Amino acid sequence: MSFFGFDPSAPPSSRRDDALSENIDFQDTYDGLGEQLDEADDAFNSDTFGSTGPIAKDFNFGTGAGPNSAPIQPQQQLRQAPVPQQNVSYAQAAASSHDDQFMQELWGASNAPSHPAAAETGPEAPKAEKKILSLAEIEAQLTNIEHQQQPQYAPPPPQPFGFPGMMPPPQYGGYMMPPAGFIPPPGQYGQPFPMGQLQGMGQIPVMPPMGISGLQQQPQQPQQPQQQQAPAQQQQPEALPIKVGKQQPVQSKQQPHLVPQPSRNQPKADLSQFPVLGGPKENKPSNAQVQLQHPPATSQQQNAPQQQPQEFNQFHRGQNFNRGGHSGHHHQNQHQHQDLTPEQQEKAAKRQEKVSRIMSYSGIMNPKDKDFVTRFQLSQIVTEDPYNEDFYAQVYKVIHPKSTNSANQQVSQQHNSIAQAYLEQSGHRLGGRYKRADVALQRMQQQVQKAVTVAKERPKLTQYAREGALGKISFGTGKKPRQQLEIISKAAQRKLEKEKKELEGATNDELVGVPKKDRSPSISAPSRVTNKYSKKDIMSILEGIISELMNVESESRTNSEVDTTQLWESLRVLEQPSSSGDDEAEVNPFIQCLNYNKALKILSRLFKFLSREQILTIVTLIMSNLENLSVVKHGSYTTYESKKVPETVVKLVELYSMTFSKVLMNAVLDFKFNEIIGLLVILIEHNNVSYVSTTKIGLTILTTLLSRAELIIGEGTISATDLSEWSSCYDELFTSLESRIAAIFPPNPEDIDDGSSRENYVWQFLATLSLGGKLSHQRIIVDEVRDEIFGVMSRAKAIDNTDSANLYKKQNLLNNLNMYLVVMGLVADETEIKELQS
Amino acid sequence: MSTVRTEQQQQEPLDLIRFQLDEFVLVKLRGAREMKGRLQGYDSHCNMVLSEAQEFIYSEGDEEPTVKKTEMVFVRGDSVILISPIAE
Numbered sequence: 001m002s003f004f005g006f007d008p009s010a011p012p013s014s015r016r017d018d019a020l021s022e023n024i025d026f027q028d029t030y031d032g033l034g035e036q037l038d039e040a041d042d043a044f045n046s047d048t049f050g051s052t053g054p055i056a057k058d059f060n061f062g063t064g065a066g067p068n069s070a071p072i073q074p075q076q077q078l079r080q081a082p083v084p085q086q087n088v089s090y091a092q093a094a095a096s097s098h099d100d101q102f103m104q105e106l107w108g109a110s111n112a113p114s115h116p117a118a119a120e121t122g123p124e125a126p127k128a129e130k131k132i133l134s135l136a137e138i139e140a141q142l143t144n145i146e147h148q149q150q151p152q153y154a155p156p157p158p159q160p161f162g163f164p165g166m167m168p169p170p171q172y173g174g175y176m177m178p179p180a181g182f183i184p185p186p187g188q189y190g191q192p193f194p195m196g197q198l199q200g201m202g203q204i205p206v207m208p209p210m211g212i213s214g215l216q217q218q219p220q221q222p223q224q225p226q227q228q229q230a231p232a233q234q235q236q237p238e239a240l241p242i243k244v245g246k247q248q249p250v251q252s253k254q255q256p257h258l259v260p261q262p263s264r265n266q267p268k269a270d271l272s273q274f275p276v277l278g279g280p281k282e283n284k285p286s287n288a289q290v291q292l293q294h295p296p297a298t299s300q301q302q303n304a305p306q307q308q309p310q311e312f313n314q315f316h317r318g319q320n321f322n323r324g325g326h327s328g329h330h331h332q333n334q335h336q337h338q339d340l341t342p343e344q345q346e347k348a349a350k351r352q353e354k355v356s357r358i359m360s361y362s363g364i365m366n367p368k369d370k371d372f373v374t375r376f377q378l379s380q381i382v383t384e385d386p387y388n389e390d391f392y393a394q395v396y397k398v399i400h401p402k403s404t405n406s407a408n409q410q411v412s413q414q415h416n417s418i419a420q421a422y423l424e425q426s427g428h429r430l431g432g433r434y435k436r437a438d439v440a441l442q443r444m445q446q447q448v449q450k451a452v453t454v455a456k457e458r459p460k461l462t463q464y465a466r467e468g469a470l471g472k473i474s475f476g477t478g479k480k481p482r483q484q485l486e487i488i489s490k491a492a493q494r495k496l497e498k499e500k501k502e503l504e505g506a507t508n509d510e511l512v513g514v515p516k517k518d519r520s521p522s523i524s525a526p527s528r529v530t531n532k533y534s535k536k537d538i539m540s541i542l543e544g545i546i547s548e549l550m551n552v553e554s555e556s557r558t559n560s561e562v563d564t565t566q567l568w569e570s571l572r573v574l575e576q577p578s579s580s581g582d583d584e585a586e587v588n589p590f591i592q593c594l595n596y597n598k599a600l601k602i603l604s605r606l607f608k609f610l611s612r613e614q615i616l617t618i619v620t621l622i623m624s625n626l627e628n629l630s631v632v633k634h635g636s637y638t639t640y641e642s643k644k645v646p647e648t649v650v651k652l653v654e655l656y657s658m659t660f661s662k663v664l665m666n667a668v669l670d671f672k673f674n675e676i677i678g679l680l681v682i683l684i685e686h687n688n689v690s691y692v693s694t695t696k697i698g699l700t701i702l703t704t705l706l707s708r709a710e711l712i713i714g715e716g717t718i719s720a721t722d723l724s725e726w727s728s729c730y731d732e733l734f735t736s737l738e739s740r741i742a743a744i745f746p747p748n749p750e751d752i753d754d755g756s757s758r759e760n761y762v763w764q765f766l767a768t769l770s771l772g773g774k775l776s777h778q779r780i781i782v783d784e785v786r787d788e789i790f791g792v793m794s795r796a797k798a799i800d801n802t803d804s805a806n807l808y809k810k811q812n813l814l815n816n817l818n819m820y821l822v823v824m825g826l827v828a829d830e831t832e833i834k835e836l837q838s
Numbered sequence: 839m840s841t842v843r844t845e846q847q848q849q850e851p852l853d854l855i856r857f858q859l860d861e862f863v864l865v866k867l868r869g870a871r872e873m874k875g876r877l878q879g880y881d882s883h884c885n886m887v888l889s890e891a892q893e894f895i896y897s898e899g900d901e902e903p904t905v906k907k908t909e910m911v912f913v914r915g916d917s918v919i920l921i922s923p924i925a926e
Binding site: 540 | 853854856857858859860861923
């Protein structure tokens with residue numbers, strides 16, 4: 001027996017009855033449905049789904065990259081093809097025509113980019129191909145090519161490096177599809193690249209560069225495949241003049257394809273005439289430029305072996321090249337294929353493979369496509385209102401004036417700079433850095449102009465319902481970049497909608513002329529949307545602040561430079577303006593936070609990480625919101641029938657004195673005189689000073705500001721205008737206090753000073769106030785607080801001199817009183833007030 | 839560029855407790871007890887430390903709960919039924 005009563009020994013038929021032990025025969029489980037299928041109507045499946053022939057995954061969208069072409073010359077294609085195409089497209093776009101000559105101009109002038117593209121015709125190419133040609137074969141091919149090409153090539157320019165970036169002259173740029181049999185690079189560009197083929201010639205002895213700096217700079221590295229490539233490019237159209245004899249050794253597969261000779265010739269001839277390349281006049285400059293441009297390209301150039309340039313040069317000279325300044329690049333690379341190590345060959349093969357992969361998609365976009373993309377990108381950059389939307393860029397431009405090309409670009413500086421920046425940033429091949437950029441610039445300027453037009457016509461954002469929605473166009477501007485992702489929580493969205501409604505409501509009110517009564521002046525602007533914060537919101541914000549603070553603190557332990565932007569943002573200081581008297585829930589969240597113990601406890605830690613400006617901002621905010629602080633709002637005895645401040649508030653006030661007041665005092669030390677005046681003015685404007693003065697914290701703040709200002713005045717470095725500002729500010733403050741000064745004393749003086757404390761904020765305030773005022777001010781103050789003065793004296797007197805336990809209280813009371821009296825040159829004991837004897 | 843707009847970042851249930859740190863809370867406990875106190879700390883098990891705490895013990899028959907005051911108390915989370923902010 002086995003588990004479950006399965007009896008293996010039983011015959012299969014009997015087992016079937018037992019579900020658990022059933023031996024499933026999968027043959028039996030097949031229900032045969034498949035065989036019952038009616039396939040009568042499936043006859044057209046092949047029509048619908050295509051034939052059932054073998055389906056490969058390697059469908060090639062690339063233009064010229066058919067299976068045939070790809071293998072052929074990956075190397076050359078890779079490098080040359082992409083570059084030239086781009087250039088062409090831009091050039092064409094610029095010209096808005098397919099003028100061959102124009103293109104040639106471009107090429108001649110700004111070939112620099114092509115360097116990288118230099119054909120790797122050398123040994124590498126063959127390797128890349130599936131069939132690896134023998135050196136002999138390659139040589140043979142090269143020879144053929146050279147022969148063909150030679151007649152066509154114009155005399156090489158004297159300067160081998162003249163056009164480092166010689167691009168293959170693509171006449172029709174990316175559009176051109178290589179003819180069926182066409183072999184990649186040369187064919188595509190319409191102009192054969194002799195240079196690529198020339199590369200093969202590694203056997204030419206290296207000649208010292210004749211007066212050509214470029215040559216000298218470039219060490220020969222015949223063996224490196226890359227090197228070979230580079231030279232090829234440079235030499236291309238113009239360089240080709242090299243004599244066949246020497247070149248023959250080099251073989252390039254491309255030769256056959258290079259056929260179109262006339263085109264080659266044209267470019268040369270035309271080039272001289274074209275402004276870009278520089279007609280005769282411009283030749284020199286262009287050359288200079290080219291040479292300048294070289295340096296960037298050097299890396300590539302270096303790679304390219306330059307053994308033969310000199311020879312070539314000699315050659316050219318001998319032939320009396322007509323070009324004058326105009327020179328193609330004549331880097332002639334001679335690769336000695338034999339020198340390639342297997343590793344190098346492998347490398348080359350890999351490279352070729354990579355290149356062919358890339359190349360397979362080249363030419364998919366035609367120049368117009370590219371222009372469109374360019375324009376679209378530019379349209380995001382340009383703006384009708386650069387000084388507002390692009391302010392910092394404008395400032396930057398002023399600070400760092402572009403010295404290069406500035407002369408040429410006076411047409412429309414604005415567009416120019418954008419175009420130039422775009423080119424530099426994108427490393428655009430046509431006009432990339434260090435390369436001849438004027439043509440590209442012209443081109444780009446046109447694009448920018450178009451883009452500006454587009455930008456002007458661009459619909460305003462509001463017209464579009466929802467960014468990213470199907471069928472909706474999403475736009476971005478410099479001001480409001482397009483968001484890729486916007487997640488709004490349900491709550492936030494509800495809030496938004498509500499705000500919108502309120503906004504509309506407010507606007508309606510405005511229209512009807514019914515101002516909202518309960519709105520404080522500071523938020524009465526109809527356009528302002530005010531947030532309401534629940535206690536939970538505030539608690540959450542507060543916790544956010546604390547955790548940010550802890551992050552910053554922990555970072556500051558390991559890193560002296562701490563990024564406090566997040567901390568600052570978490571404070572929400574600028575999130576919502578508010579001023580005293582606003583609805584409690586609408587008060588700035590940071591101010592609301594200050595009503596909680598934990599916020600106060602972290603204040604001093606927090607301020608350590610804030611900049612002076614940030615602290616000033618916070619203090620300013622507090623000044624305009626004094627009455628929104630619960631210590632002020634609920635901290636005045638005047639609001640309570642019992643004339644006593646409740647215990648909880650008293651506790652909070654105590655905490656304030658220990659935290660906030662100290663932090664404020666430190667902060668004020670850093671403020672400048674006019675800033676303090678500003679703070680006082682704000683305080684006076686936004687608060688009822690006489691009410692504020694009945695609270696301990698309010699009075700302390702006033703004292704802090706006043707005493708700091710007086711200290712600065714005492715230093716004697718304040719200008720007369722500042723002083724007059726100060727006195728008007730003081731007058732204002734005094735006016736708002738006048739006749740209510742006695743009210744700063746709580747009805748039960750014992751509450752605030754029973755003599756046990758060495759400080760009394762009320763007397764401190766009066767002392768400070770008197771100090772800042774003139775004699776007339778002081779008299780008024782004394783008049784108003786006379787009763788209090790005598791009250792203290794009598795309280796002091798009430799403490800019996802024999803009560804040694806409380807004697808110190810008597811002294812404290814008198815000391816605190818005298819702190820005020822001394823300002824006016826008086827001194828009091830328990831019985832009388834005398835003139836201070838000094 | 840992306841923005842996440844929520845009322846306050848990501849909210850978790852325990853955030854409700856976090857927001858009450860250093861505030862007075864009412865904690866209802868098994869065994870007909872409640873505690874009020876300033877929340878000093880908590881963890882994911884709702885273990886809590888309360889300061890200035892008062893414990894209210896309700897028992898059948900008694901109208902008024904027994905009140906015990908504690909300066910600082912640790913409340914083990916497994917007996918916590920609810921936590922609620924209270925006005926001070």
